[in-house]
Amino acid sequence: MTRARFRDLLAAEWIKLWSLRSTSRLLVLGTLAIVAVAVQRSLEDYNAWPALPPMDRARITPLTEAFSGLTGTMLMIGAGSVGALTIVGEYATGLIRTTFIAVPARHRVVAARLTVVGAVMLAAGALVSAAAFGVSQAILAGRGVTVAVGDPAVLRVVAANALLAPVSALVGMGVGALVRHTAAAVVTVCAVLVVVPTFFRPTVHQWLNDLYALVPFYVWRTCLGLPVLREDPALPTVAGSWAVFASWPLAAAVLTLVAVRRRDV
Incomplete structure (x- = not known):
């Protein structure tokens, strides 16, 4: 029996990903919804600009209006759901049995799926982040509120917003491999x-702040997604926040691999 080449597994996973109608629907509708929120927020600030005091004007940038807690939540839930469905959907239909009969090396199947889902969601996150930032920039430019990619923190914020998608999708795959419903x-x-991290707030207990700083949504909301970092020792650092963004999908990938290999189909 000829061993399947990894590029063949990637092609198969690509076909299976797009055969799920929920994938294209979530990506298209999610992108439109997030961009629509960015447009709405930017137009509100544009119209309110003449009456705003200088202090309030200083808080407005295309970065803050393009991505808020709402749009970050929408992106994480949508991407996480896509990731979960890529695993759960195949178990629900029984296609997973056929897959493992054709390719008994389950770890290679999981590796191919992680690669495809991660790459697709990275591209989707980059598109959403760039589109939301672009429309916000275009609207607020009419009030002289613009930033350049080379300005301090701009690239960090845009990149962090984009990475919410692949991070959430791979975590969703790990959850789907465990739950299977x-x-x-x-x-x-x-x-x-999203739901549990939403309730996290800095406290006087540093050990609790350190625990919060291990959650992607929290470090994005209090560090990576902010144009201007707050000088508070209780809040996460930029380096630590990037480490959290890297560790969650890595841990989820390991969890997915172990769950798929050890549990029956």
Whole structure:
């Protein structure tokens, strides 16, 4: 029996990903919704600009209007759900049995799926982040509020916004490999990525702040997604926040691999 080449596995996973109708729907509708929110927020500030005091004007930038807590939440939930469905959907239809009969080396299948989902969601996140920033920049330019990619923090914020998608998608895959039930997997993804972290606030207990600083949504909201970092020792650092962004998808990839290899189909 000829061993499947990894590029063949990538092609198969690509076909399976786009055969899920939920994938294209979530990506298209999610992108439009996030850009629409950026347009709405930017237009509100544009119209309110003449009456705003100088202090309020100083807080407005295309970065803050393009991506808010709402749009970050929408992106994480959408991407996390796509990631979960790529695993759960195949178990639900029974296609996973056919896949493992054709390719008994489960780790190679998982590696191909992680690669395809991560790459697709990275591209989707970059598109969403760039589009939201672009429309906000175009609208607020009418009030003289513009920033350049080379300005301090701009590239960091745009990149962090984009990376929310692949990070969430790979975490969603890990949850899907464990739960294997569509509704339960999506609910769990939402709870882990957004709902529970939403309630995190800096406290006087530094050990608790250190625990919060291990959560992607929290470090994005309090560090990576901010144009101007707050001088507060209780908040995450930029280096530590990037480490969190890297460690969660890595841990989720390992979890997905272990769950798929050890559990029956």
